[in-house]
Structures are given as C-alpha cells and as structure tokens.
Amino acid sequence: MKKFLDKHTASVHVKGLVQGVGFRPFIYCLAKKYKLKGWVENRNDGVVIEVQGNKKSVEKFISLIKTQAPVASNIVTIFSKKTKPGNFSDFQIIKSKNTSDEITDISPDIAVCDECLKDMKIQENRINYPFINCTNCGPRFTIIKDLPYDREKTTMSPFIMCKSCAAEYTDILDRRFHAQPVACSVCGPEYELIYKGKIINDLQKILKIVCELIEVGKIIAIKGLGGFHIACDAQNEEVVKRLRKKKNRDGKPFAVMFSDIKSLKDYAIVNDVHASILQSWRRPIILLNEKKKLAPSVNVGFDTIGAMLPYMPIHYLLFEKLNIPVIVLTSGNISDEPIIIDNEEAKKQLTGISDALLIYNREIYNRTDDSVAMVVNNKERVIRRSRGFTPTPVELKINVDGILATGAELVNCFCIGKGKQAILSQHIGDLKNIETLEFYTETIEQFKKLFRVKPTLIACDKHPDYLSTKYANDLELPKIQIQHHHAHIASCMTEHGLDEKVIGVAFDGIGLGDDNKIWGGEFFVCDLKDYKRITHFDYIPMPGGDKATKNPWRMAVSFLYKFFGKDFLNFNLPFLKNINKKDIDLLLYAIDKNINCPLTSSAGRLFDAVAALTNICTFSTFHAEAPMRLESVMDDNCNKYYDFEIIKTIKFDKTFKGIIDDIKSGTSVSVISAKFHNTIINIIFAVVSEIRKDKKIDKVVLSGGSFQNRYILEKIENLLIDNGFNIYSQRSIPANDGGIALGQLAIAAKRREMVH
Numbered sequence: 001m002k003k004f005l006d007k008h009t010a011s012v013h014v015k016g017l018v019q020g021v022g023f024r025p026f027i028y029c030l031a032k033k034y035k036l037k038g039w040v041e042n043r044n045d046g047v048v049i050e051v052q053g054n055k056k057s058v059e060k061f062i063s064l065i066k067t068q069a070p071v072a073s074n075i076v077t078i079f080s081k082k083t084k085p086g087n088f089s090d091f092q093i094i095k096s097k098n099t100s101d102e103i104t105d106i107s108p109d110i111a112v113c114d115e116c117l118k119d120m121k122i123q124e125n126r127i128n129y130p131f132i133n134c135t136n137c138g139p140r141f142t143i144i145k146d147l148p149y150d151r152e153k154t155t156m157s158p159f160i161m162c163k164s165c166a167a168e169y170t171d172i173l174d175r176r177f178h179a180q181p182v183a184c185s186v187c188g189p190e191y192e193l194i195y196k197g198k199i200i201n202d203l204q205k206i207l208k209i210v211c212e213l214i215e216v217g218k219i220i221a222i223k224g225l226g227g228f229h230i231a232c233d234a235q236n237e238e239v240v241k242r243l244r245k246k247k248n249r250d251g252k253p254f255a256v257m258f259s260d261i262k263s264l265k266d267y268a269i270v271n272d273v274h275a276s277i278l279q280s281w282r283r284p285i286i287l288l289n290e291k292k293k294l295a296p297s298v299n300v301g302f303d304t305i306g307a308m309l310p311y312m313p314i315h316y317l318l319f320e321k322l323n324i325p326v327i328v329l330t331s332g333n334i335s336d337e338p339i340i341i342d343n344e345e346a347k348k349q350l351t352g353i354s355d356a357l358l359i360y361n362r363e364i365y366n367r368t369d370d371s372v373a374m375v376v377n378n379k380e381r382v383i384r385r386s387r388g389f390t391p392t393p394v395e396l397k398i399n400v401d402g403i404l405a406t407g408a409e410l411v412n413c414f415c416i417g418k419g420k421q422a423i424l425s426q427h428i429g430d431l432k433n434i435e436t437l438e439f440y441t442e443t444i445e446q447f448k449k450l451f452r453v454k455p456t457l458i459a460c461d462k463h464p465d466y467l468s469t470k471y472a473n474d475l476e477l478p479k480i481q482i483q484h485h486h487a488h489i490a491s492c493m494t495e496h497g498l499d500e501k502v503i504g505v506a507f508d509g510i511g512l513g514d515d516n517k518i519w520g521g522e523f524f525v526c527d528l529k530d531y532k533r534i535t536h537f538d539y540i541p542m543p544g545g546d547k548a549t550k551n552p553w554r555m556a557v558s559f560l561y562k563f564f565g566k567d568f569l570n571f572n573l574p575f576l577k578n579i580n581k582k583d584i585d586l587l588l589y590a591i592d593k594n595i596n597c598p599l600t601s602s603a604g605r606l607f608d609a610v611a612a613l614t615n616i617c618t619f620s621t622f623h624a625e626a627p628m629r630l631e632s633v634m635d636d637n638c639n640k641y642y643d644f645e646i647i648k649t650i651k652f653d654k655t656f657k658g659i660i661d662d663i664k665s666g667t668s669v670s671v672i673s674a675k676f677h678n679t680i681i682n683i684i685f686a687v688v689s690e691i692r693k694d695k696k697i698d699k700v701v702l703s704g705g706s707f708q709n710r711y712i713l714e715k716i717e718n719l720l721i722d723n724g725f726n727i728y729s730q731r732s733i734p735a736n737d738g739g740i741a742l743g744q745l746a747i748a749a750k751r752r753e754m755v756h
C-alpha cells in the first residue's frame with residue numbers, strides 16, 4: 001500500500017535541439033538508472049516524456065535532463081507537471097508523431113566522433129567505412145528534407161539498412177539507436193572516383209590514387225558534407241597557382257585543412273581558444289596568424305591562414321595515406337556561384353578545374369559551405385555561418401512569428417521567425433547572379449516548409465536595387481523596410497538579448513541611408529524600434545559608385561582632391577604611378593561635374609582610400625580586400641595616431657595631411673597603417689564618450705563588416721571596457737551583412753508589437 005502511495009507521475013516537455021542528437025536513448029538510460037517507468041516520444045515541437053516512480057527519483061531524473069544531455073543537444077525549455085498516474089510496465093521509446101505546426105530544432109551537421117573513428121578500425125562491417133556515424137555525429141541538416149527527423153525524411157531513405165545496422169538502430173542501448181543516417185559497407189552509401197574517364201569503386205584503390213594524385217600536384221574535386229570541395233597540395237606553389245587560374249580567383253585566400261592539430265601548430269599560432277573551436281563538433285575554418293609559409297598562392301600576401309581540421313571520415317582516411325600534412329580545401333564552385341552539390345553538375349562544371357572527381361551516391365539536400373570564424377579577445381566570432389551552425393536558432397524575448405527577413409545583398413543570409421525563435425539561413429552568397437538568386441529563393445521555400453512558417457510580414461533592406469528587396473517587393477505581403485545600419489546594430493543587440501536604448505556604432509562598406517546617401521561610418525542612439533543618427537563620417541564623393549568599391553584608388557583620389565585640390569598630383573605619390581593619367585583626369589572631371597558621384601560616409605571606403613594611398617591595394621580583386629590588406633601589413637606595436645576633427649561630423653582633413661607627411665618622409669606602410677587604425681579607435685572612443693556624457697547611456701553595440709578587423713575590435717573593446725562602458729559585439733552571428741537579417745527580423749517584430 002505504501003509503495004503505491006509513493007508512486008509519482010510527471011509529464012515533461014523538452015524543447016530545443018533535442019532530435020537527431022541521441023536524446024531519446026539518453027532519456028531512456030537515465031530513466032532506467034532511476035528505475036522509472038513510462039515513455040519518451042519525439043514530436044514536431046520537442047520531446048515529450050512521461051515518467052513514473054518514487055517522487056525523489058522523478059525529481060532527480062528531471063533535474064539531470066539539463067545537466068547531462070548529449071553534447072550536440074541544446075535544451076531551451078523544460079516544462080514539467082504532475083500528471084495522473086498511468087499504467088506502465090516498463091520504460092519505452094515510442095514512435096514519432098507529427099502533432100502540430102510547432103517544430104523542434106534541427107541539428108546542424110556534426111563532425112565524426114572519436115568513438116566512430118575507433119569503430120572504423122575494429123567493426124567488421126565498417127572497417128575504413130567513410131560514412132560511419134552514430135547518434136553523436138554525422139550528417140543532419142544537409143540530409144533533412146522534412147520533419148520529424150526520421151530516416152525516410154532524409155536523403156538516406158534509398159538505402160535499406162542491413163540486418164546488422166537495423167539491429168543497432170533498434171537497440172536502445174546501442175550508440176546507433178535511432179541514428180537516422182546509420183550505415184555500413186554492406187548497406188550504405190559509397191564513394192566513386194572518376195579519373196581519366198574510368199570509374200573506380202574500390203575504396204582502397206580510390207584512396208591510393210587520390211593521395212598519389214595530390215602528392216604529384218594534381219587537383220581533385222571531392223564531394224563534401226554540404227557541397228563539393230576542391231583539393232590540392234597546399235605546399236606546392238605550382239598547383240595552387242594553377243588552381244587559382246582555373247577557379248578565376250585572384251587574391252582571395254584559399255582555406256586549408258591540416259591532418260591534425262599538431263601539424264597545424266607548425267604552421268600557425270594556435271592558442272587554447274583556437275584549439276577548442278577547431279576541434280569542436282562544429283569544426284569551422286578558423287582565421288589564424290601564420291607561422292610557417294604555405295605555398296604563397298594559398299594566401300597571396302596575407303599573414304593569416306584559414307585553417308580547419310578533418311571532420312568527415314574520408315578526410316581522416318585520406319590523411320592516413322597522404323604524405324603531406326596540409327591540403328587546400330576550397331569550395332567547389334565557379335567564381336561567385338553557390339557551391340555545387342549535385343554529382344551530375346559536378347561532372348559538368350568541375351571536370352575542367354580538377355584532374356579527378358571523388359563523388360558518392362547520397363544526395364546533399366541542403367547546401368552548406370564551411371563556416372568561418374575568428375577569435376578576438378579570446379572569444380569566437382563567426383564570420384560565415386553555415387555548416388555546423390545552421391539551423392541553430394537564436395532565442396528572442398519578443399514574438400517574431402511569421403516574419404521573413406530577406407537580408408541584404410552581399411554574403412546574404414535570410415531569417416525566418418518561429419514563435420520567439422529566429423532561424424537564420426545558411427550562408428547564401430552575394431545575390432548578384434541568377435544561380436545564387438535561385439539558391440536563395442529555393443532555400444526560402446525549403447525553410448518555410450521545414451520550419452512550418454507561413455510568412456505574414458516581410459522585413460527587407462531600404463535599398464531598392466538589392467535582389468533581396470526586389471524579392472520582398474514581389475511578395476504580396478505587408479512589408480517593413482529597414483535601414484541597413486540600424487539592422488546591423490539590432491542584430492548584435494538581439495544576439496545579446498538587449499531591448500533598450502544603446503549607443504550603436506555601425507561601420508561597414510555600403511548601406512543606403514535615410515537621406516538617400518550611402519552610409520557606413522555611423523553613430524546611433526537606438527533601440528530595436530528606432531534610431532537617431534548622432535554623427536557620422538563626413539560625406540565624400542564615391543566616384544563611379546560601385547566602381548569605386550572595386551578600385552580603391554578612386555577613393556584615394558577623391559579624398560586627396562577634397563583635402564588638397566589638384567596639388568596632390570605633385571606629391572609624387574607612388575600609388576598614382578599605377579594609374580592611367582587619363583583615368584585620374586576623368587575622375588576629377590566626374591567629381592567636379594557630379595557625374596555618378598554619390599556621397600558616402602562609408603568606413604569601408606575610407607579604409608579603401610588609405611590602402612590605395614599607401615600603395616597596398618589600388619585595385620581590389622575581392623570584397624573588402626583593401627581593408628584586409630591594410631590590416632595585414634600593420635605594425636601592432638605602434639601606438640601613434642593621426643589627428644581628426646569632430647565638427648558635427650567626423651572630418652579627416654588632418655588625418656590625410658598626416659598620412660601624406662608620413663609618405664613624403666618615408667615612414668613605413670606598417671606604421672602608417674597602425675597610426676590609421678589607432679585613429680579610428682580614437683574616433684570611436686571620443687564619440688561614444690561624448691554620447692555617454694550627453695545621453696547617460698553606457699551600453700555600446702558594435703556591428704558592421706568593419707568590425708571583422710581584429711585589431712580594431714580587440715583594441716576598442718578593451719579601451720571601452722577600461723573606461724567603464726558595457727560593450728557588445730557579435731559572436732555567433734556575423735558582424736558583416738550575413739547577420740543583417742536577424743536585425744531586420746527583430747526590428748520588424750518590435751514595430752509590429754507596438755502597433756498591436
């Protein structure tokens with residue numbers, strides 16, 4: 001009788017990332033451990049558990065769910081209540097139900113785990129099997145077509161499990177219990193090498209040939225997790241140069257993959273924070289300072305490398321056989337188009353670039369590039385958010401349901417709102433060609449379906465020419481246009497859960513302002529709803545509009561003409577020797593007559609001008625190349641700076657006079673670069689100090705692509721913290737335009753909330 005009275009039954013609802021990460025087996029084992037009866041079930045909106053046992057055990061069980069959950073899971077809420085006792089004989093895992101429109105998180109792809117790597121050497125049916133995975137690792141987002149996350153809704157559905165895999169899949173205590181992509185050499189996907197018109201199926205032969213080819217300087221296209229890669233020896237200048245030519249890529253560094261952390265440490269400076277991110281299950285590319293040179297064409301003059309570690313079983317198998325520690329592993333695409341995911345497409349497009357093609361017969365459903373991050377002040381900062389991160393949502397305090405934010409133009413990501421969650425798409429790319437636009441529109445449709453969202457409100461950029469704005473205009477739905485830099489600041493605020501008045505510093509390349517001028521060096525006082533522009537970089541003509549972005553020398557000439565008139569032509573400036581005299585005259589004429597010379601306050605264009613003026617980068621071959629090169633040559637130990645003035649707006653007359661004096665006196669570009677960077681830091685400090693005095697606000701939010709400058713971000717954060725400011729910068733959401741959509745979403749939600 002006493003025993004019966006002791007019986008306590010609770011119903012527990014867990015929301016967050018709890019599917020496809022070994023959550024139900026974890027619950028099962030935990031329940032067994034505490035001798036509880038009941039069941040656990042996957043629903044669209046999370047995992048539901050009913051447990052019965054003595055009260056203490058039930059309470060202990062509930063408290064341990066959060067603290068002991070599997071590594072890749074992310075619990076957002078646990079709701080539990082006492083419920084009427086059921087009649088359970090056991091603890092069971094019951095079959096998935098598709099219950100409501102609410103959905104639970106979908107796991108990003110997870111790097112192969114250590115246990116699977118071990119199994120790959122001992123399990124009979126998985127010896128060197130390159131698609132090995134378990135509930136703790138393997139493909140997820142890239143193979144999911146629909147929810148709930150079950151095998152038949154993934155691109156694994158054509159593969160019928162063999163007896164042995166099925167046994168693991170159904171054994172609750174097995175590490176592969178309900179691992180949807182479970183597979184082995186008997187029943188799973190296979191690689192195939194296409195080389196010299198022949199098809200090779202034997203994996204050992206494939207590995208041998210691929211390694212030999214890489215070692216003798218050939219280029220291989222390899223199907224990855226979220227799209228194709230192109231690989232070659234990163235120490236062989238000849239092949240890297242050839243790849244550059246074939247890919248039609250001038251100056252943008254290639255990512256590299258090292259065999260392991262030990263060999264990476266020979267080539268780059270790796271601290272503990274770098275190491276833990278590099279080895280985390282998300283396995284992004286990390287920007288590191290170079291220690292020992294790779295082939296010069298890998299990073300073409302930069303002092304940094306973008307490095308990653310193996311994350312697919314095939315990477316490990318290749319490095320086991322390869323006699324070199326590092327390979328280039330760049331995205332398999334044609335110039336700025338999305339990376340290729342389809343085998344047939346790869347055969348058509350990549351055969352011209354590569355000497356052999358390594359493919360496999362499982363479809364990639366959701367395209368994802370490698371993610372890229374950097375570390376500043378010992379914190380990870382995601383620059384490109386894709387594989388390993390997408391589609392992890394951002395939790396908000398306000399309701400964002402039904403809002404679709406279409407993002408900006410460059411490095412586009414869009415964002416959809418589901419309840420109080422913002423789901424940012426994977427990196428889409430620059431919305432400048434039809435292929436990327438197709439990827440964009442298809443992915444929006446896919447997200448609507450996958451996350452069960454019917455948009456009722458659209459948030460987009462103010463710029464009418466962005467394809468993302470045009471896309472928004474074509475939808476017959478209410479629409480809110482959002483100023484670009486306000487969206488940048490709101491993105492960072494949202495990441496940090498801020499919903500109040502802050503000082504916003506938004507520095508970037510280009511964004512349309514309220515006065516129809518091009519903004520980009522902006523100081524705001526703002527909240528999520530609205531903003532007030534306090535001051536900005538003084539306007540300067542941007543001769544040729546978009547052309548100025550590709551030709552930093554144009555901005556240098558524009559600044560020089562403004563501050564020195566035609567005198568600058570007699571300064572004997574080295575960078576002008578690279579420019580056609582006629583082009584300079586034409587430019588000055590255009591400025592005089594105001595022909596296609598929009599005014600801009602852009603920080604990016606200012607950096608461009610200084611990079612050109614110092615002859616570091618007069619022509620740009622990829623987005624933000626000039627500022628990146630200017631940062632790259634800097635002498636970090638120089639504390640000097642240039643003068644500037646703030647008379648309503650921020651004026652650079654004295655800055656440029658200082659730079660010209662330095663050039664004339666033969667000061668090194670490393671010192672000029674440092675002095676210029678320090679000037680920008682001083683400007684931010686001076687302006688936000690003034691605003692704090694005036695408005696009594698001490699929270700400073702930094703965003704915009706210019707805050708990818710590691711030097712500026714590090715120094716300004718420290719300086720502001722030392723002076724009693726509260727400082728917020730972007731971490732898991734990009735500071736560049738890839739983070740804009742999140743800000744757009746939050747602003748639209750806030751304005752909608754105010755109306756209701």
Ligand code: ZN
Pocket residue numbers: 112113114115116133134135136137138
């Ligand atoms: Zn595993």
Ligand code: ZN
Pocket residue numbers: 125161162163164165166183184185186187188
């Ligand atoms: Zn099997």
Ligand code: FE
Pocket residue numbers: 484488508509510511704705736737
């Ligand atoms: Fe921007």
